[in-house]
Amino acid sequence: MKPISLTRYLIQEQHAGRINADLRLLIEVVARACKTISIAVGKGALGGVLGDAGTPGAQSMNIQGEAQKKLDVLSNDILLEANAWGGHLAGLASEEMDHSQPIPDAFQRGNYLLLFDPLDGSSNIDVNISVGTIFSVLRCPDGVTQPGDEHFLQPGTAQVAAGYTTYGPSTMLVLTVGHGTHAFTLDREIGSFVMTARDIRIPEETKEFAINMSNQRHWEPPMQRYVGDLLAGKEGPRGKDFNMRWVASMVADVHRILTRGGVFFYPIDAKCRDKGGKLRLMYEANPMSFIVEQAGGAASTGRQRMLEVTPTGLHQRVPVMLGSRKEVEEAVRYHAEHGA
Ligand SMILES: O=P(O)(O)OC[C@H]1O[C@](O)(COP(=O)(O)O)[C@@H](O)[C@@H]1O
Ligand SMILES: [Mg+2]
Numbered sequence: 001m002k003p004i005s006l007t008r009y010l011i012q013e014q015h016a017g018r019i020n021a022d023l024r025l026l027i028e029v030v031a032r033a034c035k036t037i038s039i040a041v042g043k044g045a046l047g048g049v050l051g052d053a054g055t056p057g058a059q060s061m062n063i064q065g066e067a068q069k070k071l072d073v074l075s076n077d078i079l080l081e082a083n084a085w086g087g088h089l090a091g092l093a094s095e096e097m098d099h100s101q102p103i104p105d106a107f108q109r110g111n112y113l114l115l116f117d118p119l120d121g122s123s124n125i126d127v128n129i130s131v132g133t134i135f136s137v138l139r140c141p142d143g144v145t146q147p148g149d150e151h152f153l154q155p156g157t158a159q160v161a162a163g164y165t166t167y168g169p170s171t172m173l174v175l176t177v178g179h180g181t182h183a184f185t186l187d188r189e190i191g192s193f194v195m196t197a198r199d200i201r202i203p204e205e206t207k208e209f210a211i212n213m214s215n216q217r218h219w220e221p222p223m224q225r226y227v228g229d230l231l232a233g234k235e236g237p238r239g240k241d242f243n244m245r246w247v248a249s250m251v252a253d254v255h256r257i258l259t260r261g262g263v264f265f266y267p268i269d270a271k272c273r274d275k276g277g278k279l280r281l282m283y284e285a286n287p288m289s290f291i292v293e294q295a296g297g298a299a300s301t302g303r304q305r306m307l308e309v310t311p312t313g314l315h316q317r318v319p320v321m322l323g324s325r326k327e328v329e330e331a332v333r334y335h336a337e338h339g340a
């Protein structure tokens with residue numbers, strides 16, 4: 001069968017009554033913005049887009065206190081410009097912006113809220129390793145015309161769509177509208193995303209894990225014990241050898257897991273305990289958890305299903321474990337046994 005384009009897939013979903021025209025057009029706008037980001041990322045040093053934002057000695061920082069890269073700022077601007085005129089949106093929020101932005105009165109407002117991590121894996125930009133964009137779509141609560149930060153604080157179960165793009169050897173868009181997870185590859189000559197994997201299923205079991213091992217000594221006891229048992233391999237309690245991978249771009253690590261299975265962890269540790277974790281609930285953990293669950297995987301904080309966490313802040317951070325269902329359950333069991 002001839003592969004179908006993203007546009008055709010979305011029209012089919014609309015005809016099947018699974019999305020409406022507004023959500024279809026919103027996803028198309030985000031996908032188009034991601035193509036523009038992909039072009040900027042692809043130019044690399046030739047486009048003058050590498051390196052830090054700001055000036056030497058006055059580096060630009062985001063709300064999270066993290067140094068911004070030029071591409072963080074550029075990608076944010078591209079997504080803002082594509083979406084900020086409204087149409088299908090009531091407001092948007094970004095990892096790189098202090099507060100959400102309602103669509104101004106002068107423009108036509110829609111019923112959706114868009115959240116994004118414009119460029120994920122920033123530390124990899126300058127070394128030419130895959131980075132990506134992550135996004136999440138929520139409904140604007142009924143009767144709200146000027147959404148504020150508080151209207152974005154909905155649990156992950158309320159998401160109506162989520163996706164990510166990965167700017168790697170090829171540019172891919174992985175998307176769910178709540179009916180399976182599908183992958184599209186950008187055909188650079190034609191300029192459109194073409195479906196290359198329908199209904200992705202993450203293997204339930206795995207022998208591969210992803211974690212930043214340099215934080216090991218800072219982890220909590222259940223995580224120490226769990227990873228210790230993975231490392232013990234065949235001779236240990238798990239009775240099998242595990243392989244390890246860590247790209248340090250969540251999009252790339254999650255993409256590998258969607259492709260061949262595995263588990264991804266960014267646990268809480270002594271360095272990030274006061275912040276609640278490293279990764280952001282609204283821009284990273286929730287959209288990725290929706291995508292992973294729709295592919296048959298699982299996602300948890302270690303103590304709770306990720307998608308059921310009640311958000312308390314736009315930039316809230318959480319511990320993250322997601323991927324092959326049985327392995328996530330195993331890690332959660334270690335936490336439960338510890339009485340966490
Ligand atoms: O450098 P570390 O501590 O291993 O963290 C890597 C993690 O941080 C992130 O880069 C955070 O995302 P941003 O680049 O959007 O801030 C994740 O993509 C990745 O999984
Ligand atoms: Mg990120």
Ligand SMILES: [Mg+2]
Nearest residue numbers: 117118119120
């Ligand atoms: Mg980012």
